[in-house]
Amino acid sequence: MKPLQKFATGLADLLFWIALGAGALMMTHVTVDVISRTLFNHPLPGTGEITASYYMIAVAFLPLAWVSWRDQHVTADLFVSQMGPRLQKLVALLTDLLAIAYVSTFVWQTWLSALSKTRRGEVWEIFGGYLPIWPTRWLLPIGGAAMVLVLVIKLLLRLSGGDTPRQAPDAAPDLPSSEGV
Amino acid sequence: ETPIYGSWPPASDYLNTDTLPAAFSMIEEETGGDVTWDLIAGGQLADGRGSLAAVGDGLMQGGLQIPVYTPGAMPSLTMLYSVVVPGNDPVAVAGAVSETLFLDCAECLAEEKENNVLPLGPFASASYRLMCTEPVASMADLKGKRIRATGGYAEMAAMGGATPMAVTLTEAVSLLQRGGLDCLMAAREWLQTYGYGEYAKQVTDLPLGVASPAVGLLMNREAFLDMSPEAQQAHLRASAYVTAKHTIGNYVERDQESFAHQQAEMGVELVAPGADLTAMVGGFIEEDKARLIENGKALGLKDPATLIDSYLANVEKWRGYSAEIDGDVEAFAAKLWDEVYSKLDPSSL
Amino acid sequence: METLYFGLATLAILLTLIGLRVPIGVALGVVSLGGLAYVRNVPIALSILRETPFSFAASWDLTAIPMFLLMGAIANQSGISSALFRAARLWFSALPGGLAVAANMASAGFAAACGSSLASAAAMGRLAIPEMLRAGYDKGLATGVVASAGTLSALIPPSILLVLYGVFAEVSISRLLIAGVIPGLLTGAAYVVMILIRCKLNPALAPKLDAEDLATLKRDRMSSLKETWPLAVLILGIIGGLYGGIVTPTEAGGAGAALALVISLVQRRMSLRRFIEALKEAMAVTAQIFFVGMGAVMYTRLLSLTGVSGLLVDMIGGWAGDPLLIVIALSVIYLVLGMFLDPLGIMLITMPVFLPMIDTLGLDLIWFGIIVVKYIEIGMITPPMGMNVFVVKSVVGDQVPIWTIFRGVGWFLACEVVVMVLLIAFPSITLFLPDLMR
Numbered sequence: 004m005k006p007l008q009k010f011a012t013g014l015a016d017l018l019f020w021i022a023l024g025a026g027a028l029m030m031t032h033v034t035v036d037v038i039s040r041t042l043f044n045h046p047l048p049g050t051g052e053i054t055a056s057y058y059m060i061a062v063a064f065l066p067l068a069w070v071s072w073r074d075q076h077v078t079a080d081l082f083v084s085q086m087g088p089r090l091q092k093l094v095a096l097l098t099d100l101l102a103i104a105y106v107s108t109f110v111w112q113t114w115l116s117a118l119s120k121t122r123r124g125e126v127w128e129i130f131g132g133y134l135p136i137w138p139t140r141w142l143l144p145i146g147g148a149a150m151v152l153v154l155v156i157k158l159l160l161r162l163s164g165g166d167t168p169r170q171a172p173d174a175a176p177d178l179p180s181s182e183g184v
Numbered sequence: 185e186t187p188i189y190g191s192w193p194p195a196s197d198y199l200n201t202d203t204l205p206a207a208f209s210m211i212e213e214e215t216g217g218d219v220t221w222d223l224i225a226g227g228q229l230a231d232g233r234g235s236l237a238a239v240g241d242g243l244m245q246g247g248l249q250i251p252v253y254t255p256g257a258m259p260s261l262t263m264l265y266s267v268v269v270p271g272n273d274p275v276a277v278a279g280a281v282s283e284t285l286f287l288d289c290a291e292c293l294a295e296e297k298e299n300n301v302l303p304l305g306p307f308a309s310a311s312y313r314l315m316c317t318e319p320v321a322s323m324a325d326l327k328g329k330r331i332r333a334t335g336g337y338a339e340m341a342a343m344g345g346a347t348p349m350a351v352t353l354t355e356a357v358s359l360l361q362r363g364g365l366d367c368l369m370a371a372r373e374w375l376q377t378y379g380y381g382e383y384a385k386q387v388t389d390l391p392l393g394v395a396s397p398a399v400g401l402l403m404n405r406e407a408f409l410d411m412s413p414e415a416q417q418a419h420l421r422a423s424a425y426v427t428a429k430h431t432i433g434n435y436v437e438r439d440q441e442s443f444a445h446q447q448a449e450m451g452v453e454l455v456a457p458g459a460d461l462t463a464m465v466g467g468f469i470e471e472d473k474a475r476l477i478e479n480g481k482a483l484g485l486k487d488p489a490t491l492i493d494s495y496l497a498n499v500e501k502w503r504g505y506s507a508e509i510d511g512d513v514e515a516f517a518a519k520l521w522d523e524v525y526s527k528l529d530p531s532s533l
Numbered sequence: 534m535e536t537l538y539f540g541l542a543t544l545a546i547l548l549t550l551i552g553l554r555v556p557i558g559v560a561l562g563v564v565s566l567g568g569l570a571y572v573r574n575v576p577i578a579l580s581i582l583r584e585t586p587f588s589f590a591a592s593w594d595l596t597a598i599p600m601f602l603l604m605g606a607i608a609n610q611s612g613i614s615s616a617l618f619r620a621a622r623l624w625f626s627a628l629p630g631g632l633a634v635a636a637n638m639a640s641a642g643f644a645a646a647c648g649s650s651l652a653s654a655a656a657m658g659r660l661a662i663p664e665m666l667r668a669g670y671d672k673g674l675a676t677g678v679v680a681s682a683g684t685l686s687a688l689i690p691p692s693i694l695l696v697l698y699g700v701f702a703e704v705s706i707s708r709l710l711i712a713g714v715i716p717g718l719l720t721g722a723a724y725v726v727m728i729l730i731r732c733k734l735n736p737a738l739a740p741k742l743d744a745e746d747l748a749t750l751k752r753d754r755m756s757s758l759k760e761t762w763p764l765a766v767l768i769l770g771i772i773g774g775l776y777g778g779i780v781t782p783t784e785a786g787g788a789g790a791a792l793a794l795v796i797s798l799v800q801r802r803m804s805l806r807r808f809i810e811a812l813k814e815a816m817a818v819t820a821q822i823f824f825v826g827m828g829a830v831m832y833t834r835l836l837s838l839t840g841v842s843g844l845l846v847d848m849i850g851g852w853a854g855d856p857l858l859i860v861i862a863l864s865v866i867y868l869v870l871g872m873f874l875d876p877l878g879i880m881l882i883t884m885p886v887f888l889p890m891i892d893t894l895g896l897d898l899i900w901f902g903i904i905v906v907k908y909i910e911i912g913m914i915t916p917p918m919g920m921n922v923f924v925v926k927s928v929v930g931d932q933v934p935i936w937t938i939f940r941g942v943g944w945f946l947a948c949e950v951v952v953m954v955l956l957i958a959f960p961s962i963t964l965f966l967p968d969l970m971r
């Protein structure tokens with residue numbers, strides 16, 4: 004269990020760091036394009052397409068496992084806090100299973116999509132040629148699979164009693180990742 | 185049967201207000217009410233890039249497709265639609281596209297089959313024009329201008345020494361207003377649709393050429409093949425109608441009307457083109473062929489040159505037909521039927 | 534009628550799942566898949582999960598989400614928010630409820646650097662709430678003001694929600710952003726007036742500072758203003774870039790984040806570690822938003838495909854020909870949705886349904902955008918699901934129970950009634966600035 008856990012957190016961290024790099028690149032690329040266009044009359048070809056298809060995809064899907072590990076997905080609590088501890092546990096179990104099932108389906112389907120786009124060599128038209136898009140299609144199943152792994156490990160940890168209960172009865176979810184805020 | 189057409193342009197677009205409703209009521213009438221299409225506009229089911237997959241997957245049975253949005257999925261069609269045909273005759277181009285697509289391009293149909301779709305109702309848009317915040321008449325004027333242009337037009341802008349910019353249609357307005365953009369290469373109708381007429385008041389009186397048309401009634405192939413032979417015939421007839429109605433109604437008549445309105449109300453002015461600019465635009469297609477062929481090869485086409493040549497030959501043939509048709513929707517649809525659709529075997533599509 | 538029942542049934546299942554603490558993105562996705570499998574078939578349901586997530590996220594317009602978040606996070610990391618609060622505290626502390634007024638003013642200022650009300654509430658919460666609690670302020674007031682004033686961030690540009698609205702409504706995003714300024718300031722002013730009146734009438738809510746403290750406050754006032762120059766430069770830079778035709782509203786996100794980074798480097802307030810913290814915050818929230826967003830887009834598709842959207846438009850449209858009645862009906866709908874759903878979900882689900890209707894009625898889409906964003910932000914502070922309140926709760930921990938925060942927010946909701954009546958009755962309040970732009 005421990006090595007698996009280590010692998011999952013390592014993977015979540017790695018993917019998250021790639022997303023951070025994509026975020027920094029997005030800022031830089033857009034700014035350099037603006038400067039180059041304004042001062043030198045020379046826009047960088049494909050800035051919009053590269054930003055949308057590479058940086059945005061990385062930023063949207065690669066942090067999923069990291070966010071899941073910290074229980075930071077957007078949730079709301081209407082009834083659960085009023086339930087007894089046993090019922091709460093049961094509901095939490097079902098909730099986790101539902102999330103695992105959904106994200107697994109997401110991985111399966113986006114995997115199929117990535118396969119077919121790779122086979123066809125998906126590209127977008129940009130000035131002066133074509134931008135390959137198919138590689139970024141793979142970021143979806145990768146980010147999703149890491150999330151499934153994290154969810155499964157968290158579930159196993161809870162079942163084996165190795166984890167503290169997720170939330171105190173009155174606590175609200177720690178919504179925007181508040182690290183460093 | 186109530187197949188669903190998911191249309192990504194806004195509900196107020198001519199396609200959603202005129203072309204498709206008329207085509208769908210034709211189908212309903214011809215099939216005695218067996219097939220009644222349901223039109224859901226405004227991109228609620230799929231966006232421009234996603235429409236091909238959404239139709240192929242059967243999420244919706246019909247949609248509007250711009251082939252150049254997904255070049256890898258339909259290389260041949262993308263190739264055809266990337267050619268900037270000289271002049272100002274969308275009817276000839278729409279006719280030539282229909283004929284090439286269904287009769288002269290086996291790869292086109294094979295690609296469609298692979299995507300599980302049928303390219304019904306292909307249309308051509310109006311010739312693009314150069315529309316600027318200050319008059320552009322000569323090559324010297326054009327040099328260094330920042331121009332919103334896509335595809336072949338961006339190449340044309342670059343050839344003229346201008347800087348092609350890729351900004352979205354909505355972003356272009358504020359950039360024009362504040363000097364971030366000098367010109368657009370666009371259909372004249374956009375002056376009204378996107379509000380460019382307020383700033384880009386100087387329209388160079390020179391058609392840049394006709395390109396980037398779309399497939400107006402992209403259909404799920406299985407949905408089509410599952411239909412009765414009568415219903416299939418009705419859809420082929422509707423296909424000819426969509427091509428005719430949208431090309432003439434939106435890109436000939438509306439283009440002219442809205443431009444006249446812009447001239448009268450917004451003070452939009454025509455700029456007479458100089459000889460050097462006219463020559464550059466006229467020679468563009470020959471200059472551009474090499475790039476088109478190279479792009480086609482990059483997309484995996486075996487013989488893009490032949491495809492382009494047979495397309496351009498069809499354009500010349502349809503220029504003649506276009507003179508006969510003379511802006512009449514019914515006549516155009518009838519001609520399309522005689523020259524293209526009557527020669528098709530629906531079950532082989 | 535069957536269509537309507539189907540729509541209501543999916544909504545009921547959705548709310549039940551959300552209530553059981555299923556992540557909202559999962560709840561939306563599961564209901565969409567199940568609904569599609571029910572009305573169509575399983576392969577079609579799966580196809581929507583194959584294509585929607587990528588096409589939704591691969592959007593140039595939506596780059597404003599991570600970039601506005603990053604700009605706010607950098608501004609916060611480099612101390613813009615704490616400088617603002619320090620200055621506001623020195624200037625306003627002598628007033629009744631002075632610290633609460635200061636928190637409100639600082640939030641309004643920070644709103645000009647930050648695109649999201651959650652980020653703003655989190656940043657101000659950490660600075661202002663401990664100070665107010667230390668000074669013996671009423672807990673409801675101390676937490677309520679931060680949760681509520683956070684919403685100003687979504688109105689005063691930059692604003693992620695306004696950008697999203699602009700994308701969906703296809704209206705000029707720069708006009709929209711400018712239109713948010715006066716409604717944002719009006720809301721802030723209404724809050725200030727309410728705080729002043731309440732604390733004047735009931736001084737126990739906010740104990741006054743002693744004379745000695747007040748004297749030191751006066752002394753440092755001018756010097757504290759100097760600390761706020763980075764915000765002024767950031768605002769001027771962005772406005773100058775937009776008005777000079779140098780950047781588009783979408784690019785303003787990336788260029789604004791870069792400008793905030795440059796300013797913080799000039800101030801010598803930025804280190805690699807802090808920059809990484811800012812990136813972490815912005816990218817984690819981005820992923821959270823998109824995980825919900827892709828579910829919301831799929832749910833929208835389900836509602837359109839099954840005709841629920843069209844039915845709603847017909848119902849509301851047929852029920853009331855009077856634009857005012859329709860606006861009131863929409864207000865009720867937004868308030869109810871705002872109780873349960875998250876901002877992005879509300880925006881995505883309602884836009885395709887209501888926009889055509891508003892357009893047909895001839896109402897101004899810019900004005901309507903501000904109304905929608907106001908309602909969505911009100912939803913952020915109403916129970917049971919008030920995201921801003923949750924954020925504040927996560928800041929204060931066990932010190933303050935969540936219902937105390939909701940109670941404290943109640944007074945601010947009363948101000949919102951006044952503000953909304955004014956905005957709906959007098960569209961020129963909203964449209965004055967964007968009309969100047971023409």
Ligand code: NA
Pocket residue numbers: 643644645646647648649685686687688689690691692
């Ligand atoms: Na803001």
Ligand code: NA
Pocket residue numbers: 871872873911912913914915916917918919920
């Ligand atoms: Na709420």
